[in-house]
Amino acid sequence: MTDTQLNRRQVLAGTAALAGMAFGVSPLAAQETGEIVLGGSIPLTGVFAFAGIGIHAGIQDYLKILNDGGGIKGRKIKYVAEDTAYKVDASVAAFNKITSQEKVSLYYGDSTGFSKTINPELDRRGSMIMAGASFATELNDPKKFPLQFMAGPDYTEMFGILLRYIAKEKPGARVAFVYSDTEFGRDPIVPGEAVAKELKLNIVEKIVTPPGSVDVSTEVLKLRRANPDFTIFHGYVLAPIPEFVAQAKQMGMKSQFMGTFWTMDNSTVQRMDAAADGFMGVMPYRYYYDKDGSVPMLEKIRQMRPEYQSTGYMQGFVTAMLMAEAVKRTLDAGKELTGANLKAGLNSIKDFDTGGLFGVPISIPGNSVPVGRIYRFDAKAKQMLPASDWIKL
């Protein structure tokens, strides 16, 4: 299922190599002129590892396509990543390490906390733009975060897309939010409520779960009492959604369950087993297997990786693509690769075709790409299938 499996020989080889590394470590790699560096604080381990591994592969694959095709004006993009275990201090450490060894123009950050923490440093350096795994509402503010962007809608915009869909399906519906007690989980709750009010939806319950909790029986009981028509999960990757949904269904609850970007991976939803059928959520990209329309980029991905790739992979892939596009536009304009120029290049993207990965041509006027589509899980096809048109906010 994942590609992290190791056999003993590999582990032994690693240990032996480590012994070798103890001597003669040279931290400062020689800088090759012309190479553009994409640095990354990537959560390859920890609670966000599932997404991180996909992101890591997605960035690598896009850069491979790009570099094999000659790079940007003959300049290749080099990817330098460090694992962060989804911890802010480790991310900062990785940032410091990578930026002290390379001349970094692009950076991928792994969490909302990191994106906010490193922002003053980004402004101070002024030499790079950053995107990342965070779709936090707060980051979607070009004034406060002038050198950052996100390759999709922010969390509140995701809630907006979901709530808009709900309001259309069932005006005045009862809606419950279930979110984790983390910054990620809490992000869209308050603005989401405001949006719901605007749409005349009724928020009947907000349930917060401790991070990493697995036993949700009491929370399910609480949800049943609130009896919502729609339940939106946010701030999780997998656990405890499957158990939540399974128990709720056993109790005879009829609520429609929904998720936001990071819970929407096909394999994640599949692992909900019986609970998966009908699970809905918002997704800015196409899935690996989507066949509708012309999607040349997906064809390429499917050629490179015959097996299913996660939405985290798509996110990494698209992020790398948008970054590369910003570099290309900056170089085309004959400008230097500074943060401000790169961001200006990025913001000049208008009705841009991502090879079909976003279902519609996109523009990036600010820090986000407020586009998405509602998908619904089909138990027979074992796939998330589109349930709405592409919604542009």
Place this chain on the structure above:
Amino acid sequence: MRIGTLKTSYGADEALFDSSVQRGLLVLLALGAVAFPFVASPYWLFLACLCAINVASATGLNLLTGYTGLVSLGQAAFMSVGAYAVAVLEIRLGTPFLLNLLIGAALAAVIGILVGIPSLRVKGLYLAIATIAASVILHFLFSHWSLTGEARGLSMPPASLFGYVIDQPFTLYWLIMPVTCLMVLGAANLLRTRIGRAFIAIRDRDISAEVLGIPLLRYKLTSFAISSFYAGLAGGLWAYFFRVVTPESFPLVNSIFYLAAIIVGGMGTILGGILGAVFMTLVPELLKFAANWLTPIYPDALAALAPVRTIVFGGLIVGFLIFEPRGLAEIWRRVRRFFHLWPFRT
């Protein structure tokens, strides 16, 4: 070569550094520490600062666990008290950073005393669990209190001295390294005093110590206070170093890290705390180098890094406890002893 040392006064016997060779080495080391920032890359400076912070905290824990025999799994939580205090002071009041550091450390010491109160009634594991409980409660407090920024934590401006901003590894080094050196020296000196000897007596057998006239409550709480003071100061340095404090910055596993550091280094020796903290900080970095170096041959090396790091962390604890219970300090002592008589006896 050194055959033996002759001491002619009690003062000489009690001295921290008892031979001219040792003093010479120390001067060399100090010169090295001063020269280091001018030759090292920012990354190595970054690591040096991180090591220094960990040394400070580990030394504090060593006073509590290694010298007084009270196990604490709350060192990281005490650090978080210092870090949050510094961050709040810096953001809200903008007071001078040295004052902030001291207030943070003092606050941590007060919390340490509170947590230490059960130590009179309970010992060993029960006490360790009480410190875990304190960590959980502090974590909850920090992640739900608006003053400490709730789950998102606080990002703070850098320290500044007379308008000069201290925000680069190079400048931070000059803040962190001297403070750590002072703290370590302070700890070494403390152990030569009545207080230090009382700690050791309590560690060796607390009831005997009480019979000998050492007030247990007072000294146990003193030990907690000093240890958390160290942790708080280290936490404050940490805050100035990373300039962000979140509830997840000081997880329980960091407390285990410090305990592991003094075990690997050698419990109950000042040198052990230093060696252990430096060693445990550098091992993951070495593993990172190995992984980066392996990536061309084996692309998934980076993904395998974290589990390997966890295994190595556990393996070091277990390995040292079984095969070298007195830690790196003991290995160092053996090496030194070898050279004392070298080349006449090997």
Place this chain on the structure above:
Amino acid sequence: MDMLFLAEVALAGLGAGALYALTGVAFVLIYKATRVVNLAIGEILMLGGYAFLGFAAGLGLSPWIALPLAIAAGGVFGWVVERSLIRPMLGENPISVFMVTIGLGSILAGAVQLAWGADPLRLPEFLPGTPIFIGDAYLAPKVAFGFAAAAVVIGLFLALFRFSRGGVALKATAADQGAAYSVGIDVPRVFSIAWILACATAAGAGVLVGAIGGISPTMGVFGLSVLVVVIIGGLDSLAGALVGGLLIGLVEALAGTFLGGEFKLVVTFALLLVLLMVRPYGLFGTHEIERL
């Protein structure tokens, strides 16, 4: 207040508590026999879950064959750990021994992650899925099953200690190792058996916990709650583990419902601190008297 809702919450809490109690029993067993505080209990539990997954999903065995195999694997693991890591530490400072178990826990968490990856996994469904209603109160079937299994196992243990020869030997060893030795009890064997039984129990509990909430390399944090359970119950009391487990399960459920999910852990630990002040050796633990 809605009584039915309260009853449902209480039932869910007791169900979770039974699993705490079961794991707590495993912890107490080791402590009673060998005076070792095993902080790796959460990771051994996790190992049980992964072993089950390996047998059931990896080798494609039926869950009902995989379950005993996972329990057996836990037992074998306990035996290996006792012989290789714990016995060399015999007579060492208790702090050192419990640090060894912390190190062991870390190794296990890393190894599992290396072998199965970092993301949470779900165990194959093998527990009945039909909802259970006690009166009108709903009880999640898996939780009910977990409760029943835990009750049976704990009952068996209690009977074993009371009536079997081995159980008596264990109690004798717990009371006084030297005296037990001198009346001909093979104390090292008792140590081994205690570890085997305890780790097998923990592995079984791991399968149950995993069946309810899925498994992940961070599942070891379950051990943290178990620690609270055994401290509250008293480190060397089986009955204490039972009462403590149910109590903590109940408290967590009530706190989660009426205060919010984020309060679960902090409430139990606050309870623990209060109890430590009032009864330093737990509800049922032995207060050891120290002599010079």
